[in-house]
Amino acid sequence: MNAPLNVPVNAPVNAHVNARGAPAPEHYLPQHYWEDRARRFAAEGSGLAAVCSYGMPEFYNRMIHYSQHLALRPWLNIQPGTRVLDVGCGVGRWSTLLAKRGGSVTGMDLSPTMIAEARRRAELKNVSNRCRFLVQDLAQLDAGETFDLILGVTVLQHILDPEALRSAAQRMASHLAPGGRMVLLEAAPVDVAQHCDTTVFRARQRSVYLDLFAEAGVELRAISGVDPAPFKTWLLPHLRRLPRPLAVSAIAAVTLLSTPIDVIFGRVAVQQSWHAVFVLQRTGGAHAA
Ligand SMILES: C[S@@+](CC[C@H](N)C(=O)[O-])C[C@H]1O[C@@H](n2cnc3c(N)ncnc32)[C@H](O)[C@@H]1O
Secondary structure (H helix, E strand, C coil): CCCCCCCCCCCCCCCCCCCCCCCCCCCCCCCCCHHHHHHCCCCCCCHHEEEEHCCCHHHHHHHHHHHHHEEEEHHCCCCCCCCCECCCCCCCCHHHHHHCCCEEEEEECCHHHHHHHHHHHHHHCCCHHHHHEEEEHHHHHCCCCHHHHHHHHHHHHHCCHHHHHHHHHHHHCEEEEEEEEEEEEEECCCCCCCCCCEECCCCCCCHHHHHHHHHHHHEEEEEECCCCCHHHHHHHHCCCCCCCCHHHHHHHHHHHHHHHHHHHCCCCCCCCCCCCEEEEEEEECCCCC
């Protein structure tokens, strides 16, 4: 693999890059950015390069997938027939998993190519009869029904416009059935930490999300951690300055160091975790089973 770990940070999204990924664009046009990324990577292998870290080695993205999976696992034990909405579903890695568990799944995403790929993967896994997919902007979500489970994995962190973010939270809340549960995994450090922010990504302080959810009429029922090992976030801001062989070695080293810590302490080291899983219900709603 030939990942562009030393390309300039501000190159435009369609700039010619000599390898698999691209740096964050100077101006973030979400529809353009995600569609471009999907066209490059969504059909490839597991599709993780389209929805996890862009331009990183496959082993790095596989470990991200694994730590997310561990963190989400307690919240994804659904009953057959559970109505699920997977917002910003990307290539459908959670949609197909939940459909396999018997959920009746609606996946939605801004990018038509992500959605086409999610549809294709649902067919491959023989769950297309339990899935429907919509191309929509979360800020204007209109799925035409309410859901028992709304899942969003690393989506709000890419909605940078404050009004769009507020609207996204409100649209999700309004699609929650009585007693339904919203499970959102986002970069949400406890303290202000902007060193990994780019033009397409914000690590908002956890309290910002809690205020946002309260304003949308959903309240926190549980919170858990994902990835308390700090090494990745130390490395990421410096990565593009390193020569490629050194960068790959550094990524391998932080992956090796982080994995046992994240696997063992991921869920319990909530305060230290870079990402958080927020479990929410409508204010006044019944506790989820
Ligand atoms: C980091 S990827 C995560 C994809 C998927 N949730 C997963 O975990 O595999 C972020 C996804 O959010 C989608 N997205 C970004 N902004 C969006 C918006 N405003 N409305 C709907 N989807 C959006 C992108 O197209 C992309 O598929």
